[in-house]
Amino acid sequence: MxxxxxxxxxxxxxxxxxxxxxxxxxxxxxxxxxxxxxxxxxxxxWVTPTVMETLKIDLTDYSNGRTLQPIRRFRIGMMGQAAVENNHGRVVSYGIxxxxxxxxxxxxxxxxxxxxxxxxxxxxxxxxxxxxxxxxxxxxxxxxxxxxxxxxxxxxxPGSHETIVAAKEIEFEMTHEQARACKARGDTPELWFCRDLKGYAWVFRKGNYLNIGLGREDNHKLSTHLQDFVATMKSTGRIPEDLPDRFKGHAYLLYDHxxxxxxxxxxxxxxxxxxxxxxxxxxxxxxxxxxxxxxxxxxxxxxxxxxxxxxxxxxxxxxxxxxxxxxxxxxFQIPGWIRMPLASTLMRSHWFTRKVVTEKWFLHQEVPTLAAGTQCAAF
CATH class of the missing domain: 3.50.50.60 (FAD/NAD(P)-binding domain)
Structure with missing residues (x-):
């Protein structure tokens, strides 16, 4: 022993x-x-600069032979609506x-x-x-x-008593033909929210690698939601027509739930x-x-x-x-009783999609880096 x-x-x-x-x-x-x-x-x-800073990762060293996709923009929309694109003017995240x-x-x-x-x-x-x-x-x-x-x-x-987020996704290296046909850009991940606000899908390009997926709190008919999303992205040319067949699944718990x-x-x-x-x-x-x-x-x-x-x-x-x-x-920035009626309008707003969806919810820019003492003791 x-x-x-x-x-x-x-x-x-x-x-x-x-x-x-x-x-x-x-x-x-x-x-x-x-x-x-x-x-x-x-x-x-994807990881934020805060993660790289906390871990004291040398970006030059990391990018030597590894994928490190700088992200400067986000393309955000609600399914069935046109997307809004916001340019942050600097690197706000990295694809890995x-x-x-x-x-x-x-x-x-x-x-x-x-x-x-x-x-x-x-x-x-x-x-x-x-x-x-x-x-x-x-x-x-x-x-x-x-x-x-x-x-x-x-x-x-772990068990059925927990309310999980279930997701399915795929990541693969595109051929030259697929990369040329794919309209999704590496520095601009795409986030598409389900109309019932119980999840979102994404298209995320990292160089020649493409990651596509969808996650929902309510995993009922998850595969159907994913198939509909993929079909829409194909029809608009955002992703290649020929994708690998097998999407992989995983589950996780949200902190508040x-x-x-x-x-x-x-x-x-x-x-x-x-x-x-x-x-x-x-x-x-x-x-x-x-x-x-x-x-x-x-x-x-x-x-x-x-x-x-x-x-x-x-x-x-x-x-x-x-x-x-x-x-x-x-x-959450808006009261529960007006979330659904206002969601469609808010997702067309450059201010809301940038300041709330991207900077607050996804980048957590208002959350300071973990105390320096904690990091120094570790690294």
């Missing part, structure tokens, strides 16, 4: 960030992931491929790793967690996404395992990174790994992201 201080299940952005942040803490950590890296990850794949981004972050940590290793069995014995009767630690961190095996140990675990406990005795959840995706946009990368850094602070300072000591992490999450149940009304 190999003993560690912390075992992190999931080596995506949340897990790898936490592992790196703990390297100078004196805590001996182990990263476990069921996949080998690089691996495909279903995700639209998750297979590259996650592998890059994982490659920066010297933490011991067990990749290609699905967690089959988790037991508790004498204050320690035993993973597959091979590794043990007093603290177990769930960073394995929505269906993380560690999340099953807290509350009611998630009821997952974040901590328990010897347990802590970060990233999508904790249900931290932003309520309006569904973005999970920035919350994943920041939750990992907040967790690292608590782990470094906690006198023990009891639920009482780890609750400092839950308090830090609430302070950073707001208290669950109040986030949606605080962030």
């Amino acid at each position: 190999e003993a560690y201080d912390v075992i992190i299940v999931g080596a995506g952005p949340a897990g790898s960030t936490l592992a790196k942040a703990l390297e100078s803490s004196g805590k001996r950590a182990l990263l476990i992931d069921k996949q080998t890296f690089p691996r495909d990850k279903t995700c639209a794949g 491929r998750r297979c590259e981004f996650d592998d890059y972050l994982l490659g920066r940590t010297n933490t011991p790793k067990q990749l290609g290793t699905p967690v089959k069995n988790i037991t508790r014995r004498d204050g320690n967690w035993l993973i597959d009767d091979t590794w043990s630690a007093p603290l177990l961190v769930g960073a394995g996404g929505h269906f993380c095996p560690v999340a099953r140990l807290t509350g009611d675990g 998630s009821g997952r406990p974040l901590v328990d005795d010897g347990l802590l959840l970060i990233g999508d395992a904790a249900g931290l995706a932003y309520t309006q946009s569904g973005e999970g990368i920035r919350p994943a990174i920041e939750s990992a850094l907040l967790a690292a602070d608590v782990i470094r300072q906690a006198p023990d790994f009891s639920a009482t000591s780890l609750q400092a992490y839950g308090d830090a999450i609430a302070e950073r992201f707001g208290h669950r149940g109040s986030v949606a009304e605080e962030n």
Whole structure:
């Protein structure tokens, strides 16, 4: 049996960030992931400059052999209406491929790793967690996404009682002919909101790679919504006629709709395992990174790994992201009783689509970078 201080299940952005942040803490950590890296990850794949700054990523180094698509504009509309295009006049985000981004972050940590290793069995014995009767630690961190095996140990675990966002998408490298025919531009992602405001679709070009998808809170007839959207985009020439057949699915929880406990005795959840995706946009990368850094602070300072000591992490999450149940009304700019009647008009407004949809909901420009002390301690 190999003993560690912390075992992190999931080596995506949340897990790898936490592992790196703990390297100078004196805590001996182990990263476990069921996949080998690089691996495909279903995700639209864009990050804000704040994420790159928080992680202290050298953009020149990162772009050497990897996709890094600067984004300066957004094209936004409601399905069935004409889109509005806004030029921000500067780089406000970057398009990345998750297979590259996650592998890059994982490659920066010297933490011991067990990749290609699905967690089959988790037991508790004498204050320690035993993973597959091979590794043990007093603290177990769930960073394995929505269906993380560690999340099953807290509350009611993942299941039908949760209101999830379900999404289907595809990312592929276009042929020369497809790239020439595709009207979508790399520096201008397209966001198309469903008329009932229960989700949105996107077309996102990153160099020769094209990412297309649709996500909805109400996943009823998700495939039908996606097929209709793809057909419309094809008929208007926004995307090539010949797409790969198989769209991949994934699920996640919005922060304001998630009821997952974040901590328990010897347990802590970060990233999508904790249900931290932003309520309006569904973005999970920035919350994943920041939750990992907040967790690292608590782990470094906690006198023990009891639920009482780890609750400092839950308090830090609430302070950073707001208290669950109040986030949606605080962030949404228009009262609920006029959302539907005004939605069609608002989505034709340059001011609303730029200041509210893009800058507030998707870029979170009003949210300051995580405290410098937290970042410095990590990197």
